[in-house]
Amino acid sequence: MLKILHASDLHYSPGNLVEADKCFGHAVEQAIANNVGLAMLTGDLTDHALDGHSPALLALAKRIKQLADHCPVFMLQGTFSHEPVGLLKMLEMIGARHPIIVSDKIGMIGLSEGKWIEYDPTYSDVKYDLVITSVPTVNKAELALVVGADNASVEMGNHLAALLGLFGPANAALRRQGVPTVLASHGTVDGSLNESGVPMAGLDHEFSLGALFSANTSATMLGHIHMHQQWTREHEGRVQRIAYPGSVGRYHYGELGEKYCLIWEVSADTADFTPVQTPSKRMIEIAFEGVPSLDELATIAEQCRGAFVRVAAHYTRR
Numbered sequence: 001m002l003k004i005l006h007a008s009d010l011h012y013s014p015g016n017l018v019e020a021d022k023c024f025g026h027a028v029e030q031a032i033a034n035n036v037g038l039a040m041l042t043g044d045l046t047d048h049a050l051d052g053h054s055p056a057l058l059a060l061a062k063r064i065k066q067l068a069d070h071c072p073v074f075m076l077q078g079t080f081s082h083e084p085v086g087l088l089k090m091l092e093m094i095g096a097r098h099p100i101i102v103s104d105k106i107g108m109i110g111l112s113e114g115k116w117i118e119y120d121p122t123y124s125d126v127k128y129d130l131v132i133t134s135v136p137t138v139n140k141a142e143l144a145l146v147v148g149a150d151n152a153s154v155e156m157g158n159h160l161a162a163l164l165g166l167f168g169p170a171n172a173a174l175r176r177q178g179v180p181t182v183l184a185s186h187g188t189v190d191g192s193l194n195e196s197g198v199p200m201a202g203l204d205h206e207f208s209l210g211a212l213f214s215a216n217t218s219a220t221m222l223g224h225i226h227m228h229q230q231w232t233r234e235h236e237g238r239v240q241r242i243a244y245p246g247s248v249g250r251y252h253y254g255e256l257g258e259k260y261c262l263i264w265e266v267s268a269d270t271a272d273f274t275p276v277q278t279p280s281k282r283m284i285e286i287a288f289e290g291v292p293s294l295d296e297l298a299t300i301a302e303q304c305r306g307a308f309v310r311v312a313a314h315y316t317r318r
């Protein structure tokens with residue numbers, strides 16, 4: 001069993017800095033306390049392009065260093081508008097006790113004797129601790145050039161399903177060798193719920209559950225959707241599990257539920273995790289019947305410090 005921290009959608013930015021660093025800091029500390037052997041960050045580490053001298057970028061880099069001083073770190077390219085291509089690559093250069101890898105290309109990456117190496121099925125001398133099938137955010141603009149802009153959204157799902165299935169035999173072979181396998185990606189699972197609880201139904205989503213399971217990995221670690229959720233399939237004596245940890249912090253009013261990172265235990269045949277709640281910003285909705293008194297408001301204001309608050313006043317017509 002390999003213990004893995006899985007955190008996602010950190011969205012570091014000047015405006016999110018306090019929330020992102022409080023919650024991701026908690027995730028990093030819990031990962032170290034639980035002695036994970038590896039950390040997987042599945043995209044949207046930043047909210048938008050950050051200047052080199054931005055305190056938010058420095059804070060993120062410090063947390064990555066703290067994590068990589070404990071274990072190897074894998075980072076996945078997220079949504080391009082949140083994470084301009086190349087921004088994460090810079091974090092690979094952080095000097096820490098363990099290696100950091102940023103994946104922005106489709107492929108398989110193995111961890112062997114504490115080092116990241118490209119997985120090569122023809123080279124059998126390597127003993128892998130784990131192999132990751134990496135499918136970072138796909139560029140819809142490139143696909144549109146091939147299939148036309150009108151078809152790009154729907155064709156994205158079809159192309160990804162075909163691609164994921166192609167990884168199936170390689171991951172099945174790894175399973176026979178007893179190697180734990182993980183699929184890492186960033187996108188929308190058809191039918192998943194967004195952070196406000198709205199189902200994402202439609203033809204223009206990246207993944208179906210069947211396509212993800214067909215890659216044949218024990219665990220599928222996803223980013224993009226900000227609400228924690230999971231799916232499991234048990235067959236042929238194995239357990240396959242797919243999960244979004246959800247965003248590490250609460251960045252908008254109206255994001256339902258608690259926020260988490262996940263501590264996974266992954267083997268060649270099974271995958272399970274324990275959700276670890278982060279100290280995310282509270283959300284409070286207060287409703288008054290008629291106009292509240294100033295005394296009432298003063299008492300409530302104290303309880304609302306540091307929270308997202310919505311105040312509604314209901315009037316009854318007489």
Ligand SMILES: [Mn+2]
Pocket residue numbers: 009044082224225226
């Ligand atoms: Mn995100």
